[in-house]
Amino acid sequence: MSKSKLRWLLERDQTLPLYRQIEQQLRQRISNGEWPVGTRLPSQRKLAEQLGVNRSTVTQAIDELASWGIIAGNKGGGTRVVNNTWNRLAANTINWDRYVESGAHQPNLPAIRQINEAEYRADIIRTGTGEPGPELLPTARIRHILADASDEPFLGYEEPKGNLRLRQQIVHYVAKQGIQCSPESILIVSGALQALQLIAIGLLQRPSSIVAEAPSYIQSVRVFQSAGIGVHRVAMDAQGIKMSHLRQQLTEHQPGLLYTIPTFHNPTGTIMSNERRAELLELSSSLSLPLIEDDVYRELWLDEEPPPPLKSQDRHGNILYLGSLSKMMSPGIRVGWIIAPVPVIDRLADIKMQTDYGSSGLSQYVATRWLADGHQAQHQAWLREQLQARRDRLLAALEYHFGDIGAWNVPAGGFYIWLRLPVTVHVHRLFKLALRERILIHPGYMYDRAAAHHIRLSYSYAEMGQLEHSIQRLRQLVKQCMDV
């Protein structure tokens, strides 16, 4: 049950006692079908915590409902809705659980859902969140763009591939990175993540599989798995994908494509070397292996420009290239793009029209202005400076607190530091300990089942003072875990 479920209005100075207010609200949720028969109630401890009342008050309310035969405890200790017929005689209720469990798309990993939920708690320090923090967002610039929204039509439906002016801007934008393309080979998507979803349902047969780096961007792997596609993993070293392992995986599993983040890899920060890039392109071309090049961090280089995108060398249309404004401008605006051969773009655009009828025209309008008016270039320069300073502070804090017990990369761009902890530390335990102190960490095992001793840190989101404090606290918690 997510937190938001419990934003109820209890009024402390009402004539009705608190337990009766709680009972009424529970009853209402049950009687109007929001909590149908079979729904599991949050635990009494949780309810009490979230409503900010004593546990005994909750118990009183629950007992009351139970006495009406509306809810009942079960062996497992949980309490479920068992009846909602006090206001109507005999009626069948749909067993929604059966529906919820039988859909084709798989549920998210519990660890990810736990993190998703924790992230919306206002009081939490998010040490691993992979997005620009509130102070890094160009709110003033965007307000400026909005304030001066012209008569441009931005309220109607857009073309299937997305707003043409935006696609033209993207043509210019990627040209600077060495990619030649035209608007018809671009599809605007609601974030790069959606491009992966479209690829999963639009280009891969069932059964089939893909290969992805281990570790990798969690949601990328998930989106394929949830759509019923197998994901094989390929090991990395400091130069990027290990080619011998890749060849082995290709031979063994014959995957439909390779998903890679060659530049400022999430979560390790790795930049694939020029040599490795050449080898990979060669392999792709000789084996006719399509690549997804996820390049959402490219412009966030901190020391020097990274090697050009693989896509800039792609003369055969073997690469599906992903970009996004999420990491540079706004994750919430949901504007990303995929550049690929026209038949692929046509296919994906068709599916996108069928499933959500195109991305928000308002977001696309703002994105167009963002690129056309030169905001991107200006903001990028500023953002790099900010990120550089943040990176350096986080590195200094690590040096100080983890110098003797950890190992990490020095990222040349992107957001992430991949911190290795001593092997005696049980990271899930550390996660729980930290969360109790309102410090949210991103355990490495989410990115790669085998990465049992890593955590992902990000210098992009948390306020720096809080992040430094968290590193200091984490050292103590790590020590505590080591001593056990």
Add this chain to the structure above:
Amino acid sequence: MSKSKLRWLLERDQTLPLYRQIEQQLRQRISNGEWPVGTRLPSQRKLAEQLGVNRSTVTQAIDELASWGIIAGNKGGGTRVVNNTWNRLAANTINWDRYVESGAHQPNLPAIRQINEAEYRADIIRTGTGEPGPELLPTARIRHILADASDEPFLGYEEPKGNLRLRQQIVHYVAKQGIQCSPESILIVSGALQALQLIAIGLLQRPSSIVAEAPSYIQSVRVFQSAGIGVHRVAMDAQGIKMSHLRQQLTEHQPGLLYTIPTFHNPTGTIMSNERRAELLELSSSLSLPLIEDDVYRELWLDEEPPPPLKSQDRHGNILYLGSLSKMMSPGIRVGWIIAPVPVIDRLADIKMQTDYGSSGLSQYVATRWLADGHQAQHQAWLREQLQARRDRLLAALEYHFGDIGAWNVPAGGFYIWLRLPVTVHVHRLFKLALRERILIHPGYMYDRAAAHHIRLSYSYAEMGQLEHSIQRLRQLVKQCMDV
């Protein structure tokens, strides 16, 4: 090949002859992999038309490329890219067709794609388009909201179920329609269409099927079919769904749910009667049959308020209720909602996070202000007046031009008139004839394979003078078809 593919810049007064410019541009698309080997070129006639040059100029360019062995004609008469290796020795190209054809999601119907494409031609009169036309969009109001965007954070990611303030506004909004719910049972979606997609991949097992009215909103039926779910159809009469036929379909096919548009049905304009609503609710409850109530047209009543939503009578959580701002405020902003039991909403929110990480925060912000600041109520009143006048004009035109040869409904709300033509008229022929005169009609067979003699008209989109002119012209074309 979609139109947008041909937005090429030919410069008439360049030194390079036109045919060479065309050749170069084709060559570039082939060499940078946008048109990989195997891609089918648009026909020469089409190319010539779209580039605005003589066909012989195109032929010259094509012959040039063919002489290099880059493209070649095939038996079917088409021309395909056969080679792109003039700039690199022997390399394998990916057969994208194989990928494009093997994805799980099915392609859209050719008829729909044809209409999608025609709709983006600026010079076309769209007689059936189901969205508010440009003059009906509240552009000034939205500009006002944008101009005064506060410090509200609208650039970060939103909560999994969508912006909480927006969900609270929706609670108030639907309360006026008799629906009681709380924010946790609402999921914000990128248009009501996306809710259907989430239901298709999140709640229905494979294989399974649903029942939908015949005819029905095209994309709704498509989204289920494309996701591999069977769609059985149930007949309608003037009161809505024919209950006897529904019972028959339920017994025969045991579908997972029923999709219905009880209020201002698309495309027939039907309002389900109170009696039928009661029967349907009774059936749903006695058979535990979930219903999707698609209610996106509710507020667009023209004569009197329609009966309350089925959802307002739903005490068992049997109904998944869909709403949207598309028809009232902006189709391009992509803000819709689904109201359902919490376990269902949790499940759909989880899938939405996995596939697009939530809807545009900017769109959600504008939608919140739209509802909170009272724009919706004011605009709605104005919009009703406009639509009423438009409806009456269209009805008058029909009376005048089709009184002797057609039959139609008088819609009490929504956008649509479902026009029946004489049985001797071959509607696909009419479609083609009309398109030649830049009049786009929506053939009935798209909404229901059996509706061979209907077309859907909408008074919401086209400029009224043009719409009246089209009706007049259509009469002549219909006559022409009848004479054959």
